[in-house]
Amino acid sequence: GSGSYAHVTNALISATPLSGYFFQGWSGEGVANKNLSSSTVSMLENRSVSASFSKNSYLLTLTAGFGGSVAGGGSYKHGENVSITAAPNIGYNFLGWSGEGVRDLNASDTQVQMNESRSISALFKIKNHELLIFAGHGGSTSGSGSYEHGTMVAINAVPASGYLFSHWTGENLTDINQTSTT
Secondary structure, three states: OOOOOOOOEEEEEEOOOOOOEEEEEEEOOOEOOOOOOEEEEEEOOOOOOEEEEEEOEEEEEEEEOOOEEEEOOEEEEOOEEEEEEEEEOOOEEEEEEEOOOEOOOOOOEEEEEEOOOEEEEEEEEEOEEEEOOOOOOOEEEEOOEEEEOOOOOOEEEEEOOOOOOOOOOOOOOOOOOOOEEO
């Protein structure tokens, strides 16, 4: 809308924001409506008006699947690179991120570029642990296998004919003197 206009003319002006920005308003004298991106300026004298623009803000929504927590969600300006973090609870592993705009889907600490609102989830999986049970000479055992973190596993010792069960050795046993324990 810049130019030379006759006295008492209403000059049409318009402002167009670039991608990632929004029109905030006009400043200067004679603007009919300073809040509209398209307005008029009353040309009673030489005028100087300016359009103001601001970066868009976008919402980053982070959710944690069962087994962990996330940090980094909030409102951010257009083009901002935001750090996000996923932390697994004890007994869980971080599997990855789900959602658009994540720089590295497999890294628990990564970044998201905010050029639109985003909804991103962290995925976690419970750990599995191997339990190996060995029988000394004179008996057999049962209960070896792969178990989820925190599982109470039943284990058994069966003495061979002519032998007596003595005790269990190892960590986290409920009762080392019982043939059947956890």
